[in-house]
Amino acid sequence: MQILLRITGMAWRHRPNLILAYVSFFAAIGFSLLVPKLFGNSIDKLVSIEGQQVTVLAVEWTTQLVLALAILGANVARGFSDFARTYATDSLSQKVSFDLRNLLYDKLQHISFAYHDKEHTGNLMSKATSDVESIRRFINLGLVRSLDVSVRIVAITSILLFLDWKLALLSLVFVPFVVLRSTLVLRRLRRMWLHVQEVMGETVTVLQENLVGIHVVKAFASEEYEKEKYRRKAQELREEFYKSERLQGVNSAWMSLYFTFALGLILWFGGIEVINGNLSPGGLAQFVLYMNQLTFPIRASAQIINSFSRAISSGQRMFEVLDAKSPVEEKPDAKVMGRSQQGRVQFVDVSFSYDDRTPALRHVNIDAAPGQVTAILGAPGSGKSTIVNMLPRFYDVTEGHIDIDGVDIRDVTLESLRRNVGIVQQDVYLFSDTIRDNIAYGAVNATLEDVIEAAKVAQLHDHIMSLPDGYDTWVGERGATLSGGQRQRLSIARTVLIDPPVLILDDSTSSVDVETERLIHQAMINVMKGRTTFVIAHRLSTVREADLILVLQDGEIVEQGSHIELMAKRGTYRDIYDLQLRPQAEILLDAAITSGDIGGDN
Known part of the structure; x- marks a missing residue:
């Protein structure tokens, strides 16, 4: 219930649409309830039954014309009301889904890496698509239509009781069974749809991983293996959908049986009432028409129950993301960090653990002077990347603190901190855009001249100018049209462009050839001047020129000094x-x- 209340609260933000939807459906109900009354009156003016005697009454044609036009007018007015309701509910549902998508996207942008480390990308994609769509359908079908159905049922039941209470009680004897069955179906559907959404997320994950790793799949000739893996997951999803659809189908069949049985009772007992003079022919016609109108909300209740079930399961998954607490939080009174004037970086007794059990860093102390190049060396898993992930607060320290120019980085805003720390990442990610826009990512106001200068520093300008479209060349998805070395140099140009006082080079030359590495190395000597730089590499050729070299082992600094000093040890x-x-x-x-x-x- 709490989940549905939260979704309703989001809909209330767009109250004009919600109010219009409610007003229009109340009008539609009023006009639709008027039609059987007019139709019954028309019959009673034409026919009279007394015992076994059927009498055709004389009536002015103008009277029947007025009644006919009234029936036509009521139906037209109901049509306009239904249109207004449909427009309002569709608009409302789209606005709520728009809000949800943006809230989810914003949350995923600001939540820390620790959350993304644990969540599957495909599952998050499923939440942002199918779960949002389920909630949109609930707004459109469940939130407004449920009140519509409830009002119709109450209004029509009251009218039936007024027309003939004995016939009404006889025809509504099935209602308790409908309510009981609907309650049981709602509980089962909620569990089913929650599992369906989870399996859908797993299916999307399999597809997403396959598309991202398609080169590996083809390199190892694993197409059939991947096809079978996806088929099994798709089969599981189909079976889960089938279970829910079968339950809804059985429920719908029972609803039809109830109403068919009720209609038979009405014709049998209603005919007796007409013959005995307790009910007019028009009254029986009204009763049948009202009963027919009652079938719509009862039948619609099955769809509404389904939308409620899906909304609860999807809302639960959505709010798990929206309510997730990020381990890296910005303080309410965090200050904006201006451009660092010195760039002195200090790690003071820093310890960190990814899982609160096994330490990834143990009591690390680093004092990087302004403009100093600090190289970090160690085997895979020794903690090299962890150290640099601490500096821009991708993760927060478990113990100790990190200072830039004597200010704890937890006391400044995340955006201003990361504007001061430039990163050339080991895994280069390029967006499906032009070379110019990829270089200018993070510096959207950069001019073409700025972009060209950064590309020259990264030794990429000559290659770009050799392309037919130059800086407007489209790089393809994930930079597929560029080589590994070119992507690496583009990443360097991207970082150079934001001109950070603190620079992190994470294996920045590990995937390029010797000549390219030499060119990049020479260019980076100029780039690192005046900047506090941390270089992480597996190869000593990229670190032996550093002012300070740190050797890590199992999260601890086991050696530090210059190249000459460490060689002597x-x-x-x-x-x-x-x-x-x-x-x-x-x-x-x-x-x-x-x-x-x-x-x-x-």
């Missing part, structure tokens, strides 16, 4: 150096001398 850094850069012949010679195979007694 003959520790972990020296081992990595020997493995990657030291000439192979020199390594073998040292090993032979150490083992005694060369020299000695010989």
